[in-house]
Amino acid sequence: MVSTIFMDNLINTGKDVELLRKSRIIDNWLGNDEAVTKMFNKLGDCIYYSREDVYYKNIVIQVNKHCEIKCNIWKWKAKLMKDYFNTPWSPISFLAAFVLLVLTIVQTIFSLLSYYH
Structure with missing residues (x-):
């Protein structure tokens, strides 16, 4: 019952x-x-x-x-995983894009430092 x-x-x-x-x-x-x-x-x-x-x-x-809870992070995480990371290649491509972005920022910083020195 x-x-x-x-x-x-x-x-x-x-x-x-x-x-x-x-x-x-x-x-x-x-x-x-x-x-x-x-x-x-x-x-x-x-x-x-x-x-x-x-x-x-x-x-x-x-x-x-x-x-x-209005700001429920688990709902956002579930939606993100369902919509954007639904295949194994999605996280790999995201990681590659993130690494390229970080390397681009580092290269820009070193270029600016060498220009001012």
């Missing part, structure tokens, strides 16, 4: 099911993420419980606090 309530509170849309399925937390044998969403939401309809009795209350509070 407690896990049903937790999953009902956790899953609200098909994207929630997709995320849990891709993370291998749940298996979708129904074939459609929306069907799983409806199933979990209907399972919790017939259960009466008090919000204070939920065993996972601390986890829910921590997840909500984490999601409310």
Whole structure:
């Protein structure tokens, strides 16, 4: 019962099911993420419980606090990894470009120093 309530509170849309399925937390044998969403939401309809009795209350509070952070660096990191570093060659090319930029700056500094001396 407690896990049903937790999953009902956790899953609200098909994207929630997709995320849990891709993370291998749940298996979708129904074939459609929306069907799983409806199933979990209907399972919790017939259960009466008090919000204070939920065993996972601390986890829910921590997840909500984490999601409310406006400047969440983990969201930025996940978006950066998903959009720009999705292949093994992306970090390598970024590192090469960074090294070239640093070497260009060092060369400019030495050129300016030799000009003024």
